[in-house]
Amino acid sequence: MLLNPKYIFPLLLIVIYVLQGCGSVEYEIDEYNIEYEEKTIVTDTIKIFIDKDEEPIKTDLPERKEVYTYIVQIGAFAIKSNFERFYNKARLILGNDVYYEISGNLYKIRIGNYSNRAEAIKMAEYCKTRGYYDAFIITRRN
16 A cells, blocks of 8 residues: 555655654863952951041950750650650650650650750760650750
8 A cells, every 4th residue: 555645745744854853963062161269358357447536346345155055855746645655655765854845735855954065966866876766956045
């Protein structure tokens, strides 16, 4: 069975279009070299200019030191029965340092009240080794 002559030309155009689209094309890649220079600002070179009519800036003020408290949280529950089960198990595994706080509708199970972040990190890692993989540190400003 031969093709009808009126279909040969459109078929030939489709074949040429497909073959042309499948051909490989080489891409040109441009390379750019960017030269830059790192600059460091030295604080000694920054000067404070004071208008003669203004009062000088007081620089002898005591440095205000922020005090933080670090707490490890191991869980938070909205359902009281789940909270009680988790809390009792945590006290058995981690000891009597485990406590809870109620915030809104959440029961938050926590450990410690550390003044040193390193101690809180140690406790969080210890909790993770005991199976409390979601333990994280909360930082509070006092």
